[in-house]
Amino acid sequence: MKVNYIDAKKIVYPVKHSEGWFGVSYNMNIYRGCHHGCIYCDSRSDVYQIKNFDEVKTKKNVKQKLESELITKKKTGIIGMGAMSDPYNKFESELGLTRESLKLIDKYGFGVNIVTKSDLIVRDLDILKRIQKHSSVIVCMTITTYDDELAKIIEPGAPTTTARFKALEELVKCDIYSGITLMPILPKINDNTENIEKIIKKAGEIGAEFISPFYGLTLRKGQREYFYDKLNRYFIGATDFYQKQFGSDYSCHSTNNKQLYELTEKLCNKFSIKYKMKDIIDKSRDYVIEGQISLF
């Protein structure tokens, strides 16, 4: 596969509400587009104007630009990666741009929140450990279905759920603060109690620290048409349900919403898994080694 490069004015952008999504103060995407092909992907929405979203492009001079931006920031904070494009795509194993970016994040004293569906993240355990010595590291493995076969349909280019759980287990074993982004959960497709129960139980077994759930999905122009096209292909009758139930709504909540949140609360409490955003952010600080008093 050939990598195409694009010009980008900036790499890192400030985020207004830093106590919202995993405490991030900045966002960065060094790639544009994604290879995972999730049928529900919000980044396909017209609002973002990304042509040929499945074709990944790389921003030019990522390392130099990122370093010059980080060096001039007045305040450090948590940098979010993975909001618009998975930082561990098929090019990353060869290019190592996410790895190089993490090294710079470490060098300039920032923290990081990574959202990914890829087991390639375990390659960077060494740098994540280094960052966690001075700042918060919050790794979110996105898992939407326990069923590998269903994952192959709704997230056809991403590693299987089994591979994601294995990577998550390794992160946990290495004391990297990690958990699951349990979203989006698609009405009529994977919004059943059996699926959610299996995911949370497995998370409990491997010692995941948190689960951040959203039982539903958001749909916008461009993304909606792509999603419906895939539904027509793989899930007979599903498009009719979505059209009748949600019309042109942006937020499409599961009709099992209440039941699924109750189940989440019950199981997360049982396995001591955090599921409220404030608790998730607060706990990440306990993993930061710097400033802890050694008794030995």
Ligand code: SF4
């Ligand atoms: S991994 Fe994320 S960015 Fe990539 S296709 Fe899936 S939802 Fe979109």
